[in-house]
Amino acid sequence: MCPECDASVSVLRTVERGEVIQCGECGAELEVVALAPMRFVLAPPEEEDWGE
Amino acid sequence: MRVGLLCSRIRVEEKLLRDALVRRGIDVVCIDDRDVVMELGRPWRDWDVVLERSLSQTRALAALRVLDSWRVPSVNTLAVTALCNDKLATTSVLAAAAIAVPRTAVAFTPESALRAAEEIGYPLVMKPIAGSWGRLLARINDRDAAEALFEHRATLGSPEQSIFYLQEHCEKPARDIRAFVVGDETVCAIYRYSDHWITNTARGATTRNCPVSDELDTLCRSAAAAVGGGALAVDLLEDSGRLLVSEVNATMEFRNSIDVTGVDIPARVADFVIAVGTGGLIAVEA
Numbered sequence: 001m002c003p004e005c006d007a008s009v010s011v012l013r014t015v016e017r018g019e020v021i022q023c024g025e026c027g028a029e030l031e032v033v034a035l036a037p038m039r040f041v042l043a044p045p046e047e048e049d050w051g052e
Numbered sequence: 053m054r055v056g057l058l059c060s061r062i063r064v065e066e067k068l069l070r071d072a073l074v075r076r077g078i079d080v081v082c083i084d085d086r087d088v089v090m091e092l093g094r095p096w097r098d099w100d101v102v103l104e105r106s107l108s109q110t111r112a113l114a115a116l117r118v119l120d121s122w123r124v125p126s127v128n129t130l131a132v133t134a135l136c137n138d139k140l141a142t143t144s145v146l147a148a149a150a151i152a153v154p155r156t157a158v159a160f161t162p163e164s165a166l167r168a169a170e171e172i173g174y175p176l177v178m179k180p181i182a183g184s185w186g187r188l189l190a191r192i193n194d195r196d197a198a199e200a201l202f203e204h205r206a207t208l209g210s211p212e213q214s215i216f217y218l219q220e221h222c223e224k225p226a227r228d229i230r231a232f233v234v235g236d237e238t239v240c241a242i243y244r245y246s247d248h249w250i251t252n253t254a255r256g257a258t259t260r261n262c263p264v265s266d267e268l269d270t271l272c273r274s275a276a277a278a279v280g281g282g283a284l285a286v287d288l289l290e291d292s293g294r295l296l297v298s299e300v301n302a303t304m305e306f307r308n309s310i311d312v313t314g315v316d317i318p319a320r321v322a323d324f325v326i327a328v329g330t331g332g333l334i335a336v337e338a
Contacts, residue, residue: 018062018084031061043061050107051184052285052301 003042004028011038053329054079056099058115060086060107064307065318069103072322085111095122101329102126103321105303109137109182112303127325128282128302135279136302140181140217142279143299149278151271152296154289155220162202165216169198175221178205181212184301185254191221219298222291227251228298229262229288232306233276234320235327238269240313259308271295283321 002009007025011032015021019032020043030040055078059066062082073080081099085106090096102119104126106112116130128136135141146153155172159165169176169192178190178201192198205213228251231241241264246257253259262268272286275297285304289296306317 016062016067018059018082020061020063046185047108048187049110049182051109051187052303052305 001040002026002028002030003040004030009038009040053100053326054081054098055325055329056081056083056096056102057105058083058085058088058102058112059105060084060111063305065305066105068307068310068318069105069321072316072318073103073325076322076326078322078326085115088115090115090118092118092121096124099124101325103325104128104133109133109184109303113137125328125331127321127328128284129280132280132282132284133302136284136300138181139179139183139299140215143217145278146275146297146300149274151275151278152294154222154291154296154298157218159216159218160214162199162206162216165202165218166195166198168216168218170195172218172220174198177219177221179217179219181215181217186250186252189250191249221249222289222296224251224289224291227257227290229268229290229295230309231262231264231268231272231286231288232284232304232309232315232317232320233272233286234283234317234324235281236273236277237320238264238272239317239320240264240309240315241268241272242309242312253305253308259312261312261314267295271297275300283324 002023005026009023015032017032017035021030023030029043031043033039033041055073057080070080104112116126116133119126120130143153143156157168159168175191175193180188190201227243227245229241232239241262242259243262244251244257244259251257275286276284279300285301287298289298310317
């Protein structure tokens with residue numbers, strides 16, 4: 001379930017822990033924190049020192 | 053061989069790099085930088101080499117500093133990453149190596165920054181010393197804008213924001229160039245097109261293949277060598293027939309560059325990482 005809007009979130013079978021996906025319902029960015037059972041948290045917003 | 057993949061998230065790039073290493077028979081372990089505890093004096097011996105892919109440049113540098121003290125090889129090295137994460141350090145090293153860069157000045161107060169701006173001429177570009185993805189870049193079109201921006205930076209910013217890094221504005225043809233240098237080879241390059249003056253793919257620029265000419269190859273390899281070498285993305289500007297190096301990136305993103313160039317960039321990086329891990333390449337200190 002999306003922690004932002006409670007909608008069910010569908011993911012690809014190949015999804016991995018640590019990946020960021022988007023909720024199809026509300027558009028929130030979600031980080032996959034567990035696979036079995038699947039659990040999401042809101043992905044942290046971009047920080048000032050992120051980059052290449 | 054075991055490779056530690058230090059990362060914050062599993063993005064497309066991290067998957068491609070991991071898969072390329074695994075295809076070469078390498079044991080890859082993802083190290084989430086949020087979970088890491090590095091106790092000084094108790095070095096990790098689990099990995100032959102660490103491939104640094106943290107989102108946070110601050111965390112990356114801290115982790116590399118400890119790995120370096122433990123003599124754990126890394127891609128890229130601490131010295132190279134520290135240089136590339138600092139635009140002033142990068143431009144200074146490039147200029148000292150006689151590599152063509154945009155005209156650049158540094159000043160430390162709003163008043164001296166204004167003098168520098170008047171000297172360079174408008175429009176000009178102000179960049180933060182540290183920063184990426186086109187954040188906080190400002191094109192300054194006239195003296196009024198310069199006065200306002202410098203005052204805001206001095207008043208609202210941290211002391212670091214009062215390092216005024218000012219560059220001539222290059223009349224580039226709605227695109228810039230990103231070239232990928234791995235080891236001593238320019239493996240491919242792309243044009244990044246945008247209607248906006250910031251031509252960064254993180255800001256929506258589109259990409260096309262850029263043929264690697266002899267001139268581009270020489271310039272890129274020289275720039276990479278000047279910062280210490282490694283797996284690097286060199287950004288360049290075309291300005292009135294000149295090619296200028298604007299920055300060098302140590303934790304390069306390449307997802308939009310593989311299809312357009314036809315070059316398997318993660319495979320090239322994987323080979324480089326393996327060479328470093330086997331001691332075939334000595335980490336070059338700048």
